[in-house]
Amino acid sequence: MSILRRKEFFIALIVIISIFIYVPYFFEVPQFMSDMEIWLTETTVVIIAFSVWVGLYTSTRRELVKIQRKGRGWYYSGIILGLAWVMVLSGLVLGKEATIYKFLQWAFIIPGDSTIYAILVFYLTSAGARAFRLKSLESTLLTFGAVFVLLKQAPLGELLVPWAGPVAIYIQDTLAMAATRVFNVSLAIGSVVLAIRLMAGQEMALIGLVRRATGGD
Amino acid sequence: MGIELYPIATGKISGLIFFAVLIILTLYNLRSKKVPYIRRVPAIDAIEEGIGRATELGQPIFVSCGMSPRGVDAPTVAGLSMLTHSARMCARNDVRLIAPMGGSDQSYTVMELARDLVETQYQLEGKPESFNIDDMPFLSGRQFAWASAYCGMMMREKPATNIMVGVQYASAVYISEVGHEIGAMVISGTTYLSNIACLAASSDYVMIGEEMLAAGAYLSGDAGQLATIRTQDIGKLIFLAITVLGIVILTMGSNFVIDLLSS
Numbered sequence: 001m002s003i004l005r006r007k008e009f010f011i012a013l014i015v016i017i018s019i020f021i022y023v024p025y026f027f028e029v030p031q032f033m034s035d036m037e038i039w040l041t042e043t044t045v046v047i048i049a050f051s052v053w054v055g056l057y058t059s060t061r062r063e064l065v066k067i068q069r070k071g072r073g074w075y076y077s078g079i080i081l082g083l084a085w086v087m088v089l090s091g092l093v094l095g096k097e098a099t100i101y102k103f104l105q106w107a108f109i110i111p112g113d114s115t116i117y118a119i120l121v122f123y124l125t126s127a128g129a130r131a132f133r134l135k136s137l138e139s140t141l142l143t144f145g146a147v148f149v150l151l152k153q154a155p156l157g158e159l160l161v162p163w164a165g166p167v168a169i170y171i172q173d174t175l176a177m178a179a180t181r182v183f184n185v186s187l188a189i190g191s192v193v194l195a196i197r198l199m200a201g202q203e204m205a206l207i208g209l210v211r212r213a214t215g216g217d
Numbered sequence: 218m219g220i221e222l223y224p225i226a227t228g229k230i231s232g233l234i235f236f237a238v239l240i241i242l243t244l245y246n247l248r249s250k251k252v253p254y255i256r257r258v259p260a261i262d263a264i265e266e267g268i269g270r271a272t273e274l275g276q277p278i279f280v281s282c283g284m285s286p287r288g289v290d291a292p293t294v295a296g297l298s299m300l301t302h303s304a305r306m307c308a309r310n311d312v313r314l315i316a317p318m319g320g321s322d323q324s325y326t327v328m329e330l331a332r333d334l335v336e337t338q339y340q341l342e343g344k345p346e347s348f349n350i351d352d353m354p355f356l357s358g359r360q361f362a363w364a365s366a367y368c369g370m371m372m373r374e375k376p377a378t379n380i381m382v383g384v385q386y387a388s389a390v391y392i393s394e395v396g397h398e399i400g401a402m403v404i405s406g407t408t409y410l411s412n413i414a415c416l417a418a419s420s421d422y423v424m425i426g427e428e429m430l431a432a433g434a435y436l437s438g439d440a441g442q443l444a445t446i447r448t449q450d451i452g453k454l455i456f457l458a459i460t461v462l463g464i465v466i467l468t469m470g471s472n473f474v475i476d477l478l479s480s
Contacts (some may be wrong), residue, residue: 052249055324056327058354123390124390128418131419180410190427190431190449192236192239193452197433198294
């Protein structure tokens with residue numbers, strides 16, 4: 001079992017799996033390599049499916065502890081726990097087409113999500129109000145850019161200031177587009193370099209795991 | 218019987234060449250350990266300030282490694298690096314670290330990884346008893362349910378600092394604004410372009426795109442890792458040169474660069 005505790009084992013595992021993922025992407029490979037790529041991808045899905053149960057277990061444990069301690073708002077934990085388990089059991093026993101499962105979905109989850117999504121606009125407004133204070137050259141440019149885009153988007157905006165539309169289109173299609181492409185290119189390169197660092201066993205997150213596995217050496 | 222060849226897949230030659238160049242450059246830089254000049258990144262430097270603030274105020278800090286909707290991808294690794302660094306600083310300074318997990322169906326696996334990383338940091342700092350797994354609860358696999366529970370926890374615990382790095386969607390503005398309302402220092406970072414403007418407006422410090430991906434190397438202080446940041450700059454220079462060449466050649470009526478990149 002000692003090999004499983006060695007740093008080299010983890011790095012070799014990452015390199016081998018990376019080869020099976022990367023090579024079929026770039027090359028026309030024998031069938032067994034394509035099959036291996038599919039198998040690895042499917043295995044990930046299975047692992048994730050199992051980890052869902054870990055999530056359910058920790059959520060249940062957390063809510064049970066809150067109920068047991070009778071802390072502030074403990075009854076909300078009871079409601080969450082009850083609804084979660086009713087949903088799990090109805091889905092498992094009766095199936096996803098069962099009335100109770102659909103009722104929970106349509107009466108609780110979707111309205112809740114939609115409400116919170118709608119509330120976002122108020123948070124965005126308050127964040128925007130702070131950002132658009134003319135405190136520096138950057139914030140001044142941002143504010144003027146935002147005013148033109150707002151005038152184009154707002155009802156009657158273009159009627160009040162007819163030249164705001166073309167200026168806003170120029171900002172969006174030329175300045176913002178150029179910045180977006182620079183951002184995307186640098187992000188792609190950054191992601192590749194990060195992946196190579198990971199494969200070389202250098203990234204901090206991986207080293208944390210390796211140190212644990214090797215007992216701190 | 219001839220030798221069976223496995224040619225490069227159509228349309229991927231240029232990608233393979235660029236990928237190979239990046240691999241060679243990164244590995245060379247890792248070995249050379251020639252650290253280039255790296256400008257200070259205020260958002261990354263602010264993490265220590267944020268943890269120092271929490272130490273002085275005696276309040277906890279909140280750290281999120283994002284929603285991880287695609288599992289352990291590049292932004293999530295960056296988020297995990299940040300979480301690891303924060304955990305080490307918190308263990309060292311006896312600051313309570315709260316890391317609410319969740320946000321997507323894939324975040325279950327990331328949760329286990331994150332817990333392991335944080336526990337490891339407490340062990341490495343010689344304070345394994347300070348690690349509390351209940352401070353890394355799994356809140357929900359749904360984005361807004363997770364965000365609401367995250368905000369609720371922030372309202373109750375009143376953290377001094379909220380660090381959120383990783384894949385962040387619309388809910389990030391919700392969390393960062395609540396952080397601002399309760400007086401926490403908000404440090405955020407994401408690679409989701411549409412969200413960066415919102416986070417820039419609502420956070421005290423924001424990491425933009427590649428800054429976040431380089432954060433792990435930046436924080437490690439390791440010469441080899443820092444040297445790999447040079448690869449990113451060389452890669453960008455290559456792209457810049459191809460772009461300028463493409464503009465000139467296309468203006469002259471040739472599709473050479475387009476054909477080259479599509480090969």
